[in-house]
Amino acid sequence: MGRRIVVSGGGTGIGLATAETFAAAGERVVILGRRAEVLRAAADKLNAAYGADLVTWTGADLSDPEQTRRAAEFITADGAVDVVVTNAGGNVAPFNDGTLEGVADQYQRNFAANVLTAVLLTEALLPHLTRPGGRIVHLSSVASLRGPGSYGGTKAALHAYTFELAKRLGPEGVTANAVAPGYVEDTEFFGERGTPEFIAQQIGETLTGQPGTPAEIAAAIRYLASPEAAYMTGQVLHINGGAQLGR
Template sequence: MGRRIVVSGGGTGIGLATAETFAAEGDRVVILGRRAEVLRAAADKLNAAHGADLVTWTSADLSDPEQTRRAAEFITADGDVDVVVTNAGGNVAPSNDGTLEGIAGQYQRNFEANVLTAVLLTEALLPHLTRPGGRIVHLSSVAALRGPGSYGGTKAALHTYTFELAKRLGPEGVTANAVAPGYVEDTEFFGERGTPEFIAQQIGQTLTGQPGTPVEIAAAIRYLASPEAAYVTGQVLHINGGAQYGR
């Protein structure tokens, strides 16, 4: 029997690729997100490819404590969890209208979408995380180093939360790490902003002249969640083609 894996934001993009990486190895995966129809379609696709009932799903707004609590109860009804991947989030800040109220709204919305979704899910599942051997992997971003501020600041907050968890849980044999991608193609992240010009600019910031792919990010997550990574904790793994150097 495989391990039990939880992936938030698991219906599309990096989260879906991550869920598939684990399901392909026979692990049981629970994917979470806000859109039930997207999660259902993703679970059906993965189960058809890798075996019936390996992937289950539940919808929740993970920035809300009560919805997160219910999601955790659903997840742990069948037993403990081995791996938690907090991938939900994105740059959800509205356009800046120049007012202080508008700026406050930008920071508040991105904090809820990127920090609370990771912290609340992790804390809700901590009592049910395998000890020793449990793994926590947060999804950060190159934006933690380069901005924009309201989004990048929330991803930087995940770095400090990762370090806190690594210190808190290390004596119990649990690791906590983060993966910080740069521009990754084939995701919904940029939406209408993903024009050809914008994409070219993002790729131009790399040293390799190419975008990342969801499968590449999923492979890094899979390593950090593996038994072989027991000596890796409190780390932020940058996967961005060298874009963190500020080209």
């Protein structure tokens, strides 16, 4: 029997590609998100391709402690967890109305969507994470290095949380890392903002002249979750086509 993998935001984009790369290897995957119909369709698609019942799902708003607790109970009902990938989130509040109330709402919404969803799920599953050998991978963003502030700041906060986990769990044989993508095509991330002009600008900022793909990001996540990555912890892996040089 393969490992147990948990992927939040697993119904579309990078999360779905991540679930697929694990399912294709015969590993058992639980995908989470807020939209039941999207999760169900994703699980059905992957199970049809890679084997019945490899992928299960449960719906939850992971910024809410009680919903996260229920999700964790569902996930751990039949055993331990080997890998946690916190992919849920996004720039859910890209604009504000210029008032202090609007600014506060923008920052609070992005914090809930990107930090709380990762922290609450991770903390809920920590008692059930395999020791030694457990793996935690958080999804960050190139925005953590260059903004925008309300979204980029939340991703930078995930770096600090990643470093904390690496120190806390290293002695127990558990690693914690983050992956920070640049522009990735075939996701819902930009929504209506993803005009042809905007996409061309994003690609134009790279040194490779091409967008990233969900499968490329998923491959990096799978490596960080692998037994071969046991010596890699407390790191942020930037994948952005050179749009932002390493530091």
